[in-house]
Amino acid sequence: xxxxxLIIIATAGLSMLKLQSATLEKRFTPIxxxxxxxxxxxYCRKDYxxxxxxxxxxxxxxxxxxxxxxxxxxYYADSYAANSNYDISVWxxxxxxMNNWTWSLNEAAFDNNLNFNNxxxxxxxxxxxxxxxxxxxxxxxxxxDLCTKILPAVCFYEPGPAQYILVTTPMTWDEAxxxxxxxxxxxxxxxxLTENGDVSTLLTTSTAWIGLYRQGWGQWSDQTPLTFNNxxxxxxxxxxxxxxxxxxxxxxxxxxxxKKVPYDPSTCPDDISSSPDDHSTSPDDPSTCPDDPSTCPDDPNTCPDDPNTCPDDHSTxxxxxx
Numbered sequence: 001x002x003x004x005x006l007i008i009i010a011t012a013g014l015s016m017l018k019l020q021s022a023t024l025e026k027r028f029t030p031i032x033x034x035x036x037x038x039x040x041x042x043y044c045r046k047d048y049x050x051x052x053x054x055x056x057x058x059x060x061x062x063x064x065x066x067x068x069x070x071x072x073x074x075y076y077a078d079s080y081a082a083n084s085n086y087d088i089s090v091w092x093x094x095x096x097x098m099n100n101w102t103w104s105l106n107e108a109a110f111d112n113n114l115n116f117n118n119x120x121x122x123x124x125x126x127x128x129x130x131x132x133x134x135x136x137x138x139x140x141x142x143x144x145d146l147c148t149k150i151l152p153a154v155c156f157y158e159p160g161p162a163q164y165i166l167v168t169t170p171m172t173w174d175e176a177x178x179x180x181x182x183x184x185x186x187x188x189x190x191x192x193l194t195e196n197g198d199v200s201t202l203l204t205t206s207t208a209w210i211g212l213y214r215q216g217w218g219q220w221s222d223q224t225p226l227t228f229n230n231x232x233x234x235x236x237x238x239x240x241x242x243x244x245x246x247x248x249x250x251x252x253x254x255x256x257x258x259k260k261v262p263y264d265p266s267t268c269p270d271d272i273s274s275s276p277d278d279h280s281t282s283p284d285d286p287s288t289c290p291d292d293p294s295t296c297p298d299d300p301n302t303c304p305d306d307p308n309t310c311p312d313d314h315s316t317x318x319x320x321x322x
Contacts (some may be wrong), residue, residue: 021090026059028052028066037248037261037268039092043223051093053220056228060256062107067253092258093221094229095268096247100218104177105156105186116192118142124214133173134212136190140200142212147173153209154199155180156188164188166202176209187211217249231258 029048037051046050054060067090102112111118126132133147136154153176155165165184167176180187189211190196197233199210220223230251235258248261248268261268 026053026062028063030067030070037091037095041093046288050220050222051091053093053222053224054228054230055224057230060228060251063251064253064256087251087252087254089175089259092249092251094217094226094249094258095221096216096248097219099213100215101212102215103189104180104213105189106302108189110212116190118193118194132214132216133209135192135207135209136196136199136203137207138200138203138205140196142210143207144214147213149173152208153180154188154202156186156211157184159185164199164202165311166208168206171209173209173213177211180211229258230256231260235260271287 031043035043041051042273052063054063099112101112102108103110110117112124118140120137120138120143123142124144132144133149134142134144135149135151136142150170150172152170152172153167155167155176156164157165165180167179169179171179187210188199190199202208217226217229231249249258250260250261
């Protein structure tokens with residue numbers, strides 16, 4: 001069984017360095033705090049800059065080297081060498097923003113709380129991360145679904161005279177976007193009730209793709225766009241193949257590979273982007289755990305290599321997740 005501890009590594013001086021010079025290196029600071037994603041995010045933003053942003057392989061190697069420079073992490077290195085299933089994970093600043101919706105046409109931002117929408121009941125299904133493309137049914141209701149689903153599409157043609165074009169050939173959402181951009185203007189945007197009605201009248205018996213989609217895993221906690229990843233091979237297609245929603249990411253401090261974390265409000269909450277700054281009343285408040293793990297009653301240095309044989313599985317120590 002792998003050991004997954006919720007430890008944070010803060011990026012120090014990142015904002016200042018980015019403003020001064022893009023060539024300066026980031027500094028990563030290992031911190032022995034066993035916390036949820038949102039608590040770690042708040043802690044790092046308060047005392048440092050943010051959870052780590054990693055933009056290339058060199059930064060990933062520096063990040064892992066800094067993690068292993070801690071004597072606490074190094075203690076477990078021999079266990080990992082003897083058993084590759086034995087691991088320790090640390091939070092990355094990478095997450096899937098569940099509210100990051102965009103219209104394909106002009107890449108216009110879409111806000112569920114501010115812009116017109118006509119979602120069906122229980123839509124969008126935010127707990128199902130893989131559903132990030134939107135189609136409309138004949139009644140004009142919107143549904144999110146896998147982008148690989150095969151459906152007709154409604155294109156927008158700006159020159160007219162007919163501006164809404166139903167393409168009956170079934171396609172994936174990406175194929176529909178490419179077709180509409182090459183043959184017309186783009187997939188259709190629906191900005192008000194009138195436009196919604198105009199589009200739905202084309203759909204007499206079938207559903208069809210519209211231009212709304214969500215950019216899954218598109219940015220880091222500090223809002224830097226995702227341009228590099230080091231996910232394990234099995235994680236690359238996880239959103240499309242698994243029925244388990246994944247929303248946050250961790251890194252193995254031994255292999256350097258990244259892993260997507262299954263949806264769990266207790267560790268990876270619904271709205272990460274607006275995590276509160278003050279976790280002083282939270283049961284996983286980082287300030288309640290000492291920096292030095294040796295002060296914990298079940299000092300990891302006295303535990304055997306297999307954490308499952310530790311007393312109460314570390315549950316007596318407030319530094320470990322209960």
